Amino acid sequence: MRDTLNIEQTSRTPAVVFDFDNNHLKISGESYPEDVTEFYRPVFNALDTYLGALGEGPCRFDFELIYLNSSSAKAVMMLMDKLEDAAKNGASVDVYWFYDKEDDTMQELGEEFGEDLENAKFHLEKMAD
């Protein structure tokens, strides 16, 4: 049984819940950490380990972000790259991008991220009220 990565949300950092047993990974909240690399390093490491062992298995990744700064946007793109690579290697990857229905910026950002994904399946959805 693999461990679950669980990072609690703060006012500057998002909640991270990687439920590896159910192949359901999620990042939600706001992201503008003082040190982006420090915050995302364990996230990248956990994802690398998980995807390395995923093979052709299924994986769902939910992004439910309200606000992110430029450095966090770069980190999100790196996560997308990792998911895209896993899909390219045969995994069945579904990426969900949830946005606030009144936030055009996050919707457009999601659309652009989706355009970069060729092998992973991208889903753009409004957050539930």
Place this chain on the structure above:
Amino acid sequence: MPSDELFATEEQVIAAAQALLADGRFADKDDGKLYEELLKDYQKLLRTTRRLMRLSDRNEEQLNALSNEQKEANALIAQKNKELDALATKLSKYLSPQIYHSIFTGAQNVEIASNRKKLTIFFSDIMNFTETTDKLESEDLTNLLNRYLTEMTNIALEHGATIDKYIGDAIMVFFGDPQSKGVKEDARACVRMAIAMLRRLDELHAEWLELGAAEPFHLRMGINTGYVTVGNFGGDERMDYTIIGSCVNATARLEFHAETDGILIGHETYALVKDEVDAEEREPIKVKGFAEPLRCYKVLGLYDDLVGEGSVIREDRDGFKVLLDLKKHDRANAAEALEAIVDRLKKSP
């Protein structure tokens, strides 16, 4: 500048590289593939740069909008605060400054609550006010009364009194709440205030006669010290910060029995001020609610003032106190008594 124009140079580089690949100018297939990969990464990097730049610009825009909203909100708050300050200043005129201060600094809650305290209470009243002012026009009466109350209020505040209320021409104040300098000093301050008020009244007489009052006004004043219940009384919608208790009624009775332009004080006040104030005992007065008639004293003046006038000789040192009232004692008798003391002093070892 549109984003396309901003990245025109990068787009030209990509177009040139694509043309190079399309022309098939790479003799080595592996070199061509490497170049293609490099071009793809360059395109992705450009996309990322554009995306981050756009995101950064939007975040900045939102931040500026929020900052402007904040500025507008701050300006609105400042405006409202100014209005509230103006309103509070107006309202403060209806309250005693000490009560206003203790409410506005949060030292006192505006709620129905009270507690028991030993205070010195003061009542004053203009004798025959209605008859004296009967012939005055309403405007003149208003000016005259307000002038009198303003002068008396200023003196009261200078001495640290809490203004309880004005009842027509009558004034009710107390000492010892919400601020107290101790029961003794509160009582002394109250008597000093009453004497200062009488002095000011003398000065006002001329002014009032000029305004058309038939004859000068005269006051009666009563002072008493004792336990009362002090606090907010009334309902949630309208309350008064005031005092209640039999001591308050007794003070009103002392005032009623005072002589023209006189100050009548109760026994407890007298006990607290007698070192500083010259007073003579009067016939006790009967007050409803009190089993025994109240002992009372007429204030004659402050010893400090009487010494200045030469009617009193006073020497006050630690463990040595001499007070000689020359209105009550013959000079020769007093000298004889003092000489006897000096003789005893000389004879003692």
